[in-house]
Structure formats: C-alpha cells, structure tokens
Amino acid sequence: MKINYALALVALALVGCGSGQKPESSPGVANNRPLPLVAFSQANSADPWRQVFDADTKTAAEKHADAMSYEMQAAEDDPNKQINVIETFMLKNPKVLLVSPATEAVQSATDKAFDKGIPVILLDREVQGDKWTAYIGGDNREIGRQAGQFIVEKLGGTGTVLMVQGISDIKPTIDRREGAMESFQNAPGIKVIFGDDCKYQRQAAQSYMESFLQSRKAFDAVYAHNDEMAIGALMAYQASANKPAKRPLFVGVDGCQQEVIQMIKDGLLDATFKYPGPGPKAIELAAEILKGKQPTEKRIILPTIKVTKDNADQYMIDNPNLAN
Numbered sequence: 001m002k003i004n005y006a007l008a009l010v011a012l013a014l015v016g017c018g019s020g021q022k023p024e025s026s027p028g029v030a031n032n033r034p035l036p037l038v039a040f041s042q043a044n045s046a047d048p049w050r051q052v053f054d055a056d057t058k059t060a061a062e063k064h065a066d067a068m069s070y071e072m073q074a075a076e077d078d079p080n081k082q083i084n085v086i087e088t089f090m091l092k093n094p095k096v097l098l099v100s101p102a103t104e105a106v107q108s109a110t111d112k113a114f115d116k117g118i119p120v121i122l123l124d125r126e127v128q129g130d131k132w133t134a135y136i137g138g139d140n141r142e143i144g145r146q147a148g149q150f151i152v153e154k155l156g157g158t159g160t161v162l163m164v165q166g167i168s169d170i171k172p173t174i175d176r177r178e179g180a181m182e183s184f185q186n187a188p189g190i191k192v193i194f195g196d197d198c199k200y201q202r203q204a205a206q207s208y209m210e211s212f213l214q215s216r217k218a219f220d221a222v223y224a225h226n227d228e229m230a231i232g233a234l235m236a237y238q239a240s241a242n243k244p245a246k247r248p249l250f251v252g253v254d255g256c257q258q259e260v261i262q263m264i265k266d267g268l269l270d271a272t273f274k275y276p277g278p279g280p281k282a283i284e285l286a287a288e289i290l291k292g293k294q295p296t297e298k299r300i301i302l303p304t305i306k307v308t309k310d311n312a313d314q315y316m317i318d319n320p321n322l323a324n
C-alpha cells in the first residue's frame with residue numbers, strides 16, 4: 001500500500017503539470033501523507049544567474065525534505081506562460097508559493113493566489129500592490145550606485161558611459177539605472193548614453209553593440225545591467241574594426257559565473273557586483289511559514305559585493321557554487 005502510494009506520486013511527478021516545460025520536483029511523503037507543497041514559479045531558467053538560483057533553491061529545499069515537497073517550473077520570461085504555471089500550481093493546493101515574476105504582468109495570478117490565502121513570496125523582480133507576504137531580493141539601487149561610483153573613479157570624473165539595459169519595465173532594471181544615475185549626476189564630467197533594452201541577454205547585447213560601434217560614437221565605459229550583456233558587448237567590441245583607441249571599461253552585475261570572474265582576472269571585464277540569489281532565504285522562510293510562523297520582515301534585502309581584480313581570487317573561494 002505504502003509503496004503503491006509512493007509509486008503513484010512518482011508517476012504523477014513524471015507526468016508533470018502539462019504546461020510546456022517539465023517541472024523540477026521532489027514529491028515528499030511522510031506517514032503515508034504527501035508533505036505540504038512549496039511551489040516555485042521561476043521567470044526563466046535559461047541564463048546563468050537563474051541556473052545558480054534554481055540549483056541553490058533545490059539544494060535548500062532538499063535540506064527540508066522531511067517537512068516539504070518542492071516543485072519548480074520556469075516560464076521563459078513570458079508573463080502569460082508564468083500565469084499558466086501559477087494557475088496550474090494552484091490546482092495542487094500549495095502551502096507556500098514562491099514567484100520570481102517575469103514582469104509585473106503576473107500580478108493577476110499572484111493576487112489570486114494571495115486572495116485564496118496562500119502565502120506568496122516574491123523573489124528578485126516584483127509586482128504592484130501589496131498582495132504578497134514577503135519580498136526577497138538584492139539591493140539593485142545600491143548596486144547601481146556602486147557601479148556608477150566605480151566608473152566615475154576609474155574615468156577620473158570625465159567620460160561617456162554607454163548603459164546597456166535589461167528588460168525595461170522591471171524593478172531591478174529601473175533601480176540599477178537610477179542608482180547609477182545618482183553617482184553620475186554627482187560627476188558633471190560624465191555623459192550617459194542610454195542603450196537599448198537587451199533583455200538581459202548576451203546575444204541581444206552583442207548585436208546591439210555591433211551596431212552601436214558602427215555609429216562610431218565615442219564612449220569610455222560600458223555599464224551593462226547584467227554580466228551576460230557585459231560579455232555580449234565585450235565580444236562585439238573585441239571583434240570590431242571600429243574600436244575606440246583606448247580600451248573602454250566594462251562593468252556588469254550578477255557575479256555568478258566563473259567565466260566572468262576569470263575575465264576580471266584577465267583584465268577583460270573591470271568589475272561586477274554580486275546579485276545574491278534569494279532562493280535559500282526563501283526556502284528558510286517557507287519552512288517557517290509551514291511551522292505556522294509569520295515572516296517578521298516584509299522586505300528582505302540581500303547585500304552586494306564589488307568584484308574587481310583585487311578580490312577576484314578570494315571571491316572564487318568564498319563563492320564555490322558559481323556557474324561554469
């Protein structure tokens with residue numbers, strides 16, 4: 001009987017929830033009863049930051065395997081797909097819903113879940129309104145400020161910064177831009193060119209940079225809202241016949257890839273700013289909620305670390321779970 005029940009659950013997990021990509025899941029059973037479900041709707045699982053985020057969250061959930069079952073499904077950064085994922089999760093009666101929104105457009109689904117009494121924990125990106133239990137994310141404004149300050153100092157207060165931007169209407173992008181502008185506005189010799197929305201993707205940033213370089217506009221630094229776009233811009237620069245005479249600075253955000261830290265050590269990129277993954281903290285919070293405790297803080301903001309040539313080796317040692 002026990003075995004049959006376990007087999008049925010495994011079969012259920014293999015069938016998945018029928019909305020495109022297969023969910024990652026660890027269906028737990030205790031005393032012949034399924035464990036409470038912590039369901040995680042991830043914006044996408046395509047880029048390195050999200051892959052580390054997914055792995056860390058799964059590892060954290062496995063540490064609570066006696067208290068929760070855990071399921072994650074990604075949505076290719078498409079809000080409509082993510083709304084479907086959340087609605088399908090709701091049919092499984094989750095006890096906590098973790099959501100890293102693709103965009104604010106998923107609010108209709110998070111609001112519905114919250115109205116049904118499901119604690120909703122938002123991760124990294126946000127939605128409007130207050131129908132959520134807690135938010136966990138990095139300090140994007142501070143990251144922007146520090147990135148801006150780093151560039152101002154390196155350029156000696158004078159020069160043109162090309163800002164390669166992430167998805168235009170989400171909070172991390174707005175904060176990374178506005179934080180940097182605070183630093184740039186304190187340095188009257190700095191000019192900013194607002195680059196295109198390159199969707200936080202390497203390839204899009206590379207194509208954008210190729211056409212930007214063809215315009216032969218002068219620039220002294222690239223500030224990309226994530227490392228993938230910094231690498232894309234760098235690759236276009238390296239391949240271009242229209243390079244500025246002096247090598248520009250390249251600065252990114254995330255600090256989650258060995259490749260990036262190696263590029264910093266090699267002097268190809270100048271700095272990145274760690275954008276800590278919110279997954280482990282989210283699982284900790286979910287475990288507390290399952291025990292009947294309410295979160296004491298509504299917004300949990302995780303600190304950044306500046307990574308340059310000076311601390312790149314130490315950063316590798318301190319962060320053993322970087323993406324390959």
Ligand code: FRU
Pocket residue numbers: 043044047049050124125166172173199200226227253254275
């Ligand atoms: C991954 C990502 C990260 C970035 C975050 C912002 O999808 O683009 O690179 O830091 O999302 O929401």
